[in-house]
Amino acid sequence: MVRYFLSRLLxxxxxLLAVITLxxxxxxxxxxxxxxxxxxxxxxxxxxxxxxxxLDKPVFEQFTNYVGGLVKFSKEEGSWLxxxxxxxxxxxxxxxxxxTYFIQAxxxxxxKLGLMAIAIAxxxxxxxxxxxxxxxxxxxxxxVMGFSMTGITVPNFVVGPILQLIVISILSATAVQLVPxxxxxxxxxxxxxxxxxxxxxxxxxxxxQTRGSMIExxxxxxxxxxxxxxxxxxxxxxxxxxxxxxxxxxxxxGPAVAAITTGSVVVEKIFRIPGIGTxxxxxxxxxxxxxxxxxxxxxxxxxxxxNLIVDVLYGLLxxxxxxx
Amino acid sequence: xxxxxQIPNSNIGKEVVSPVLSVKDLTVSFRTNDGxxxxxxxxxxxxxxxxxxxxxxxxxxxxxxxxxxxxxLLAQNGEAxxxxxLNIEGKDHELVGMDLNRLNKLRGSKMSMIFQDPMTxxxxxxxxxxxxxxxLRLHQGMGKxxxxxxxxxFLDLVRIPEAKARLNQYPHELSGGMRxxxxxxxxxxxEPALLIADEPTTALDVTVQAQxxxxxxxxxxxxxxxxxxxxxxxxxxxxxCDRVQVMYGGRLAEIARVDDIFYNPQHxxxxxxxxxxxxxxxxxxxxxxxxxxxxxxxxNLQNLPAGCAFAPRCDHATEHCQKEIPTLRYFxxxxxxxxxxxxxxxxxxxxxxx
Numbered sequence: 001m002v003r004y005f006l007s008r009l010l011x012x013x014x015x016l017l018a019v020i021t022l023x024x025x026x027x028x029x030x031x032x033x034x035x036x037x038x039x040x041x042x043x044x045x046x047x048x049x050x051x052x053x054x055l056d057k058p059v060f061e062q063f064t065n066y067v068g069g070l071v072k073f074s075k076e077e078g079s080w081l082x083x084x085x086x087x088x089x090x091x092x093x094x095x096x097x098x099x100t101y102f103i104q105a106x107x108x109x110x111x112k113l114g115l116m117a118i119a120i121a122x123x124x125x126x127x128x129x130x131x132x133x134x135x136x137x138x139x140x141x142x143x144v145m146g147f148s149m150t151g152i153t154v155p156n157f158v159v160g161p162i163l164q165l166i167v168i169s170i171l172s173a174t175a176v177q178l179v180p181x182x183x184x185x186x187x188x189x190x191x192x193x194x195x196x197x198x199x200x201x202x203x204x205x206x207x208x209q210t211r212g213s214m215i216e217x218x219x220x221x222x223x224x225x226x227x228x229x230x231x232x233x234x235x236x237x238x239x240x241x242x243x244x245x246x247x248x249x250x251x252x253x254g255p256a257v258a259a260i261t262t263g264s265v266v267v268e269k270i271f272r273i274p275g276i277g278t279x280x281x282x283x284x285x286x287x288x289x290x291x292x293x294x295x296x297x298x299x300x301x302x303x304x305x306x307n308l309i310v311d312v313l314y315g316l317l318x319x320x321x322x323x324x
Numbered sequence: 325x326x327x328x329x330q331i332p333n334s335n336i337g338k339e340v341v342s343p344v345l346s347v348k349d350l351t352v353s354f355r356t357n358d359g360x361x362x363x364x365x366x367x368x369x370x371x372x373x374x375x376x377x378x379x380x381x382x383x384x385x386x387x388x389x390x391x392x393x394x395x396x397l398l399a400q401n402g403e404a405x406x407x408x409x410l411n412i413e414g415k416d417h418e419l420v421g422m423d424l425n426r427l428n429k430l431r432g433s434k435m436s437m438i439f440q441d442p443m444t445x446x447x448x449x450x451x452x453x454x455x456x457x458x459x460l461r462l463h464q465g466m467g468k469x470x471x472x473x474x475x476x477x478f479l480d481l482v483r484i485p486e487a488k489a490r491l492n493q494y495p496h497e498l499s500g501g502m503r504x505x506x507x508x509x510x511x512x513x514x515e516p517a518l519l520i521a522d523e524p525t526t527a528l529d530v531t532v533q534a535q536x537x538x539x540x541x542x543x544x545x546x547x548x549x550x551x552x553x554x555x556x557x558x559x560x561x562x563x564x565c566d567r568v569q570v571m572y573g574g575r576l577a578e579i580a581r582v583d584d585i586f587y588n589p590q591h592x593x594x595x596x597x598x599x600x601x602x603x604x605x606x607x608x609x610x611x612x613x614x615x616x617x618x619x620x621x622x623x624n625l626q627n628l629p630a631g632c633a634f635a636p637r638c639d640h641a642t643e644h645c646q647k648e649i650p651t652l653r654y655f656x657x658x659x660x661x662x663x664x665x666x667x668x669x670x671x672x673x674x675x676x677x678x
C-alpha cells in the first residue's frame with residue numbers, strides 16, 4: 001500500500017508538469033498583455049515593466065525561468081532536510097502582493113464552500129438515489145430522476161442568477177434577509193445559496209449513479225442469498241447492499257472534487273465570495289499570467305491529491321482491490 | 325409463533341410421517357412487456373423429512389422458479405398462487421403470500437437455499453464469519469463468540485481445511501468449491517427441515533462436483549434434512565436422490581423413486597431424456613451411433629399448446645394429447661405421470677441406465 005501510494009505520488013509530478021506547460025503557453029497565446037489598459041502606457045515605461053517581469057525575453061526562456069523559480073530549496077543551519085517553498089511569483093495586477101498571498105487568503109473560503117457542497121451532494125444524492133432505487137418505477141423514482149436530469153443539464157451560471165432573481169423580485173425583501181444572495185462570512189445564511197448552486201449538479205449526478213448501482217446490487221446473487229437467509233429488508237440494505245452500491249460514488253468523488261473546484265470559480269464570482277475562484281476569474285480577465293498559473297497549478301495539485309485519496313479509500317472499502 | 329393457517333386434523337401422529345413440504349396447485353407467473361408468462365402451472369407434490377428429491381428438467385421448465393416461489397425469492401414481476409405448506413414440528417406454515425416478516429423467520433432457519441453460482445452468491449464485501457454469524461444471531465439470538473464457535477464447527481463439518489483462518493477471509497480468497505461449501509455450511513447452521521439446492525454443482529469442476537454431492541449426501545444423514553436437488557444432470561440424480569420429479573413446460577411430467585425413473589420410466593419425456601444421455605461402453609469408447617436427441621424445441625411458455633406441452637415433440641402423441649392437458653395421476657403408490665399414453669414396458673427403452 002505504501003509502495004503504491006509513493007508510486008502514485010511520483011506519477012503526479014509529470015502530470016503536474018504537463019498541466020504547467022499547457023496552461024503556461026495557453027495563457028500566453030491569449031491576446032493581450034498584463035499591462036494593457038484603456039490608456040496605452042508610454043513605450044519606455046512599458047519596456048521597463050516588461051524588463052522587470054522578464055516579459056521581454058523569448059517565451060521559452062520565460063517558461064524555463066518560471067518553472068525554475070517555482071520550487072525553492074533552502075537549507076537552514078542545523079537542519080537535515082532542506083525546506084521546500086513554493087513560489088508562484090508576484091501578481092502582475094496587484095503589484096505589492098504575491099500570488100501565494102491570494103491563494104492563502106482565498107483557499108480557506110473556497111475549501112469551506114467546496115466541502116459543504118460535497119457533503120450536501122453526498123447526503124442528498126445518496127439518499128434520493130437509494131430511495132429512487134428502492135421505489136423503482138413509482139412517482140418517487142420519477143420525481144428524483146426528473147429533478148436530477150434538470151440538475152445535470154442546467155449549468156450553474158444559469159441556476160445561480162435565476163435563484164438570485166427569484167429571491168429578489170418574486171419574494172420580498174425579508175426573503176433576501178433570510179437567504180442572502182451575495183457575500184460571505186457575515187452570516188452562515190450567506191452560504192445557503194452558493195453551496196446549493198454548487199452542489200446541485202453533484203446531487204443530481206450522485207443520485208442517478210446511486211440509483212443505478214443500487215438497482216444493480218439489489219438484483220445481484222448475494223442479495224438473493226441474504227434474502228434466503230431471512231435477513232430483514234432494512235438490515236439487508238444497510239449491511240449487504242449499501243457498501244457495494246456506494247463504491248461507484250466513492251470513485252466519483254475524485255472527478256466530483258474537480259467539478260466542484262471548477263464550479264466554484266463561477267459560483268464565487270456570481271455570489272461575490274472572496275475565494276480563489278474570484279481571483280482566478282479576475283486574473284484571467286486581466287491577463288494576470290502568474291495569478292492564472294498559480295491557481296491552475298494549485299487546483300491541479302488539489303485534484304491529483306483528491307484522486308489519490310479516493311483510490312486509497314476505494315482500496316480500503318473493497319477487499320478485492322486491497323489484496324491486489 | 326402462532327399460525328393462523330394451520331389445517332385442522334393435520335397428521336401429527338407418529339405412525340404417519342407428515343410431509344415437510346406440501347405443494348398444492350402452485351402456479352408462478354411473470355408480468356412482462358409481452359404479456360404474462362406462466363413459468364410454473366399447477367404443481368402438486370410433497371416432500372418428506374429426510375428425503376432427497378431430485379428435480380430435473382431442461383432450462384425454462386420451471387424447476388428453479390417453483391422453489392424460488394416457495395422461498396419467496398421470485399423476481400419483482402413474479403407472482404405465485406396456490407399453496408405451499410411448510411410443516412415444522414406439527415405446525416403448518418402457508419408460504420405463498422406469507423407476510424415478509426414472518427417469512428424471514430422461516431427462511432434461513434427452517435428452510436434454506438443454496439444457489440448455482442457460488443462465485444457470486446456470497447457477499448464480496450463481508451468476511452465469511454460475518455456472513456455466517458449473521459444467520460445465527462438473527463435466528464437464534466446468539467452472541468458473537470458463540471456464533472463464531474458454531475460457524476467454525478460447521479465449516480469443519482463441510483470439510484473446509486483451516487476453517488479458523490477461513491472465517492476471517494473474504495469470499496474472493498476462496499475457490500469455487502470452497503465457496504459452495506461455505507454456502508452449504510451457512511444454509512445448515514440452523515439445521516433446517518428443508519434444504520433447497522439449486523444446481524449446486526453446475527458451476528463447479530467435475531472432481532469438486534463429486535465432493536460437494538457426497539457432502540450433501542452425508543449431511544442429510546446427520547441432520548435428517550429433506551433436500552431438494554434441482555439439476556439437469558441425470559448423473560447427479562442417480563448418485564444422491566431417493567425420488568425424482570421430472571418437469572416439462574412448467575408442469576410435473578413424472579414423479580417416481582430414483583430406480584423407477586432410470587429402469588422403468590413412464591413418461592415419454594423422461595424416456596427421451598434418458599435415451600439422450602451420453603454413456604461410455606465397457607471398453608471406455610463411446611458408442612459409434614449418433615447420440616439420440618429429443619426432436620423439436622422446448623415450448624414457448626408465453627404460448628403453451630392447448631394440450632400436453634410435450635405433445636409436439638412426442639412420438640406417442642394422439643389427438644387427445646393435443647386437446648387436453650394430462651393431469652398427474654398416481655398409478656401406483658410411488659409412481660405418477662402426466663400422460664395419456666399406456667404404460668411403457670421396461671424393454672422398450674433403447675438402453676437401460678448403467
